[in-house]
Amino acid sequence: MEGRNRSLEAPPTNEAMSEYQIKLEAIGEYQQALRYKMMNEELCNSLLGLLTQLSRHYEKSGMEVPEEVTRIMAKTSDALDARIAASTFAPTQTG
Secondary structure (H helix, E strand, C coil), rough: CCCHHHHHCCCCCCCCCHHHHHHHHHHHHHHHHHHHHHHHHHHHHHHHHHHHHHHHHHHHHCCCCHHHHHHHHHHHHHHHHHHHHHCCCCCCCCC
């Protein structure tokens, strides 16, 4: 029994079981939130890639990139930068 994470073991009483169930549900919700976070980041990356390709197409054609495309690219990039900065896995920047 030594070395095992006792917090993941089932509690011994019915009274504590409700607390255990609450913890399991919270873990499940957290895991689902992480999946949505990853999916949102992937969608933002895909959108940014698509808009970059669109911008290249405009430039190759000698056309000006529409302001709306540029604005959406900037917002998407800012949203990704904010997510990266907020991530607990991102290294801290030193000045």
